[in-house]
Amino acid sequence: MERFKEIKEEVKTIEEVQIDLSKSRGAYAVVYTEYRKAFGGLKKEDLQPLEKTIEPIRKWIQAGDSEKIKSEKEEEFLYAEERKNNFIKELARPGINKEEAEAIYEVELKKAEYDAAKVELGKKMAEQGIQPAEIFQKLVLSERELLNQVKVESWPPKEKGIFRKGMEWYMRRGTATRLLISTGLVTGAVAGVGGFGAAAAATYAGYRFVRGFGSVMVGKLAGNLAERMMSKTIASEKEAALNELQNNFSLDNLKNTDKNYQDILKKIGKMERRKVLAKGLISMAAGMGTAIGMGILEKTWAGGGVKSSPEAIKPKAGVPESAPKISSVVEVQKGDTVWKLSKEQLENRGYFKNLIGSADEITAKKNFLIDSVSRKVSVSSGDANLIHAGEKIDFKDIFENKDTMAQLVDKSEHLKPMGVGHIAEHLQKPEIETGAAKNVFEFFDKQTRPEKWGTIQSYQHDIDSMKGNLDKFTDPQVRASVQAEIDRLENIKQSLIHRLAEQTEQIPPEIKVSAAEAGEHILPPEKQSFFDNLIYKDTLPKFKVDALVEQIKTDKLTAEDFADYYADAKEFSEGGRVALKDNFEKNFKAIFEGNAKERNKALIAMETIIVSLEKMK
Amino acid sequence: MATILQKNIISDLGLDKLSEKEQEEALQSIGRIIFQSVLIRVMEEMDDKGKDEFEKVLSEKPNDEEAILNFLQTKLPNLNEIVNEEVAKFKQESVDFMKKI
Numbered sequence: 128m129e130r131f132k133e134i135k136e137e138v139k140t141i142e143e144v145q146i147d148l149s150k151s152r153g154a155y156a157v158v159y160t161e162y163r164k165a166f167g168g169l170k171k172e173d174l175q176p177l178e179k180t181i182e183p184i185r186k187w188i189q190a191g192d193s194e195k196i197k198s199e200k201e202e203e204f205l206y207a208e209e210r211k212n213n214f215i216k217e218l219a220r221p222g223i224n225k226e227e228a229e230a231i232y233e234v235e236l237k238k239a240e241y242d243a244a245k246v247e248l249g250k251k252m253a254e255q256g257i258q259p260a261e262i263f264q265k266l267v268l269s270e271r272e273l274l275n276q277v278k279v280e281s282w283p284p285k286e287k288g289i290f291r292k293g294m295e296w297y298m299r300r301g302t303a304t305r306l307l308i309s310t311g312l313v314t315g316a317v318a319g320v321g322g323f324g325a326a327a328a329a330t331y332a333g334y335r336f337v338r339g340f341g342s343v344m345v346g347k348l349a350g351n352l353a354e355r356m357m358s359k360t361i362a363s364e365k366e367a368a369l370n371e372l373q374n375n376f377s378l379d380n381l382k383n384t385d386k387n388y389q390d391i392l393k394k395i396g397k398m399e400r401r402k403v404l405a406k407g408l409i410s411m412a413a414g415m416g417t418a419i420g421m422g423i424l425e426k427t428w429a430g431g432g433v434k435s436s437p438e439a440i441k442p443k444a445g446v447p448e449s450a451p452k453i454s455s456v457v458e459v460q461k462g463d464t465v466w467k468l469s470k471e472q473l474e475n476r477g478y479f480k481n482l483i484g485s486a487d488e489i490t491a492k493k494n495f496l497i498d499s500v501s502r503k504v505s506v507s508s509g510d511a512n513l514i515h516a517g518e519k520i521d522f523k524d525i526f527e528n529k530d531t532m533a534q535l536v537d538k539s540e541h542l543k544p545m546g547v548g549h550i551a552e553h554l555q556k557p558e559i560e561t562g563a564a565k566n567v568f569e570f571f572d573k574q575t576r577p578e579k580w581g582t583i584q585s586y587q588h589d590i591d592s593m594k595g596n597l598d599k600f601t602d603p604q605v606r607a608s609v610q611a612e613i614d615r616l617e618n619i620k621q622s623l624i625h626r627l628a629e630q631t632e633q634i635p636p637e638i639k640v641s642a643a644e645a646g647e648h649i650l651p652p653e654k655q656s657f658f659d660n661l662i663y664k665d666t667l668p669k670f671k672v673d674a675l676v677e678q679i680k681t682d683k684l685t686a687e688d689f690a691d692y693y694a695d696a697k698e699f700s701e702g703g704r705v706a707l708k709d710n711f712e713k714n715f716k717a718i719f720e721g722n723a724k725e726r727n728k729a730l731i732a733m734e735t736i737i738v739s740l741e742k743m744k
Numbered sequence: 745m746a747t748i749l750q751k752n753i754i755s756d757l758g759l760d761k762l763s764e765k766e767q768e769e770a771l772q773s774i775g776r777i778i779f780q781s782v783l784i785r786v787m788e789e790m791d792d793k794g795k796d797e798f799e800k801v802l803s804e805k806p807n808d809e810e811a812i813l814n815f816l817q818t819k820l821p822n823l824n825e826i827v828n829e830e831v832a833k834f835k836q837e838s839v840d841f842m843k844k845i
Contacts, residue, residue, distance in 0.1 A: 249845035259758030259842060260770065267757075267838050268773045275780045286787055289795055292802040293783045296812060297776070309775030312831050313753055 141251045148244040152270070154193075155237035156277040162230045163281045180221050181235065187214035188235045190243035211236075245270060452476075455523035461516045469500040472522050478536065492539040499535045500525055508722050590616050686711035703740040710736040748839070749832045756839045774834070781830040786820060794819045 139147075187210040195207035211232055218228035245266045252262045279290050297305070453475035457468055473479060473496055482489045503525050506514050514520070526532060593613050597606060690707035699707065710732065717729035754760050759770055790798065798815065805811045816823050 245841065246844045249841065253845050258761060259845075260762050260766070262845060263757045263759075263838065263842060264770055264773065267841055268770070268777060271777050271834075272773075272780070275777065275784060278784055282787070285799075286795065289799045289802065290783055290787060292799065292806075293786075294776075294780065296802055296806060297779045297783075299807065305772060305775050309771040309778075312778060313757075313759075313771060313774055313835075 139251075141248070141255065144244070144248045144251050148241070148248050151237065151241040151244040152273065155234075155241040156274075158230070158233040158237045159277060160281040162234050165230060166227050177231075180218065180223075181231070184214055184217040185235065185239075187211070187217075188232075188239045190236075190240045192236055193240060455526060456519055456521050459514050459516055459518045459520060463514065463516075465501045465504050465506065465514060465520070466497060468520060469504065469522075470497045472526065473497060473500060476526060478532075482539070495539045496535060499538075503531075686715045699740055706736060706740065747832070748836045749828055751835065751839075753835050753839055756842055758842070778831055778834050781834065782827055785826045785830060786816065786823070789820060789822075789826070 189207070189210055192207040192210060195203045196211065198204045198207070214232050214235075215225065215228040218231060219225070223231070249262050249266050252265070253259070279287055282290070453472060455472075457472075459468070470493075473493075478496060479489075479493055482492050500522075504520060504522065505524075506520060507518055508514065590613055593609055593616070597609055597613075687708050690704060690711050694704035694707055714729035714732050717725040721729065757770075759767055762770060786798075787795065798819070801812055801815045820826065
């Protein structure tokens with residue numbers, strides 16, 4: 128009889144095995160939930176030690192023992208019972224009580240039986256010629272998701288609510304972004320960067336994952352994905368445009384119809400070219416570990432289902448028509464900056480309302496607009512960084528000139544997708560986080576990292592990296608795209624050098640030119656110090672000086688405090704500390720109250736003493 | 745020798761045999777499931793105060809990725825470790841399972 132039973136078990140149908148799996152999953156879910164209810168959650172402090180205890184004694188866990196323990200066959204029963212007792216005995220060593228140990232045994236046993244049922248079903252499916260990928264999806268992915276649900280269901284309502292919100296947050300991250308993250312995790316291309324955390328936590332969460340990508344395969348996958356998504360969008364846009372044309376077709380207006388048709392063809396042609404370029408850029412960026420504009424992927428993905436004319440349904444950015452909610456003339460208050468006031472003007476005039484794109488793209492566009500308006504503002508000192516409380520600033524000329532504003536908005540809307548991240552990094556004024564930085568040095572340590580600012584060197588690095596990898600691409604279109612990106616980065620680098628040179632007029636031209644050509648510091652190496660970083664390094668100096676002043680004001684630092692901080696940071700001698708203090712006292716007034724020229728002079732004087740003290744160390 | 749974290753398991757899972765569309769679907773599921781597992785760990789490791797704050801950030805800044813990830817990093821300095829462990833666990837279990845069938 129027993130023999131017959133064994134044979135019968137061997138020839139279970141796939142449906143029977145499916146039922147076994149379902150039962151074992153249910154049994155596991157029940158014991159897991161009961162365990163949690165009885166003994167609470169596995170807290171951080173318990174989790175690892177418990178796992179360490181269980182791992183070596185899992186040898187006593189044998190799938191099938193649930194039945195054997197109930198078996199009437201003495202031998203089967205005894206062996207199963209012995210395994211259970213051994214497991215529980217081992218758990219008692221670190222002090223787990225019998226009741227909990229038995230519950231843990233049940234959880235472990237049911238999990239093992241559930242796993243065994245999965246394997247059995249997997250084998251059956253494979254025998255029937257079902258493809259491994261399908262088996263994987265059904266028995267690994269779907270089952271894992273079910274188990275996760277079981278775990279979450281055992282939580283109190285509040286925790287469940289937080290989990291739901293967390294998942295909603297993840298799902299809102301854009302299909303393409305999530306797909307690239309998954310691809311990076313599965314291919315190992317983002318190994319070590321802490322997939323959902325480290326790399327993403329800093330500035331541009333989504334982008335940072337992609338920055339870590341190092342695999343050509345990921346690049347190809349990402350590129351193909353981009354192409355497929357964009358093709359879908361182009362096809363639907365074309366269809367929508369042609370439908371509209373057909374609807375408006377009139378024999379009386381053939382000339383216009385023909386022109387509209389030509390416009391559609393032109394637009395589609397442009398989109399096709401953009402697609403080729405985007406595919407190449409995304410392939411390259413994903414494969415080479417450089418940052419890419421995810422916005423383009425997300426936008427095209429989101430645009431895939433457009434049914435009517437996209438222009439008709441998408442909000443369009445432009446110069447707002449309604450009356451502004453803010454006066455053009457603003458009296459400067461304590462703590463105001465031109466950047467802040469420009470932002471308020473733009474915001475209250477509705478310029479930010481209809482910006483479209485991903486969150487990062489919108490931030491980049493906003494920053495572009497704020498920066499552009501800040502540069503046009505006229506202030507009494509002649510230096511936009513130097514405004515005084517009580518001073519009146521008039522934005523009328525800027526905002527009344529609708530053409531200028533329309534051009535700026537248009538420019539912001541056409542920031543190249545690949546450039547959005549860079550532009551945001553360049554133009555965004557650093558936040559003066561009083562709480563985040565303990566002192567000015569810590570603050571600037573944070574601010575001067577090249578990856579934060581996108582320095583000339585970082586552009587050069589990207590350019591070199593792309594040049595070095597150009598030969599890896601055999602597809603001429605991809606090569607052309609890579610070359611185009613190299614040219615684009617080269618242009619940004621050159622414009623940065625030019626912008627930098629403009630702001631450092633007091634540096635002798637020969638130094639400026641040679642240093643700029645080398646993409647290096649403007650000052651010769653022996654003069655590089657805290658303040659040459661502060662003033663001349665390849666970032667936007669006005670923001671740094673502004674930030675320094677704000678930080679000192681906020682923290683109410685005296686010249687003595689400042690000298691102390693600096694002397695401590697640089698480990699200067701007591702004599703050096705005194706010298707710094709004297710020098711800083713003389714120059715602080717000029718830094719806070721002088722015009723741009725006086726301020727620069729004061730900073731250079733401070734720099735000189737620092738360089739001297741460093742040499743004396 | 746590549747660790748499981750660094751290993752490309754696309755072919756181990758048979759995903760390379762799927763059409764692009766199916767690959768995308770499978771990859772989306774993988775990402776979602778790994779994220780679920782990470783979130784479960786996060787919730788298990790966070791204390792009650794942390795959970796309250798987490799809920800607040802998720803409610804007040806639902807679209808601010810930076811704020812949310814920064815918050816998690818602050819509350820759980822071992823967040824990267826958790827992510828790496830969950831990714832490695834998922835990959836190892838998946839590969840082991842596929843080898844058995």
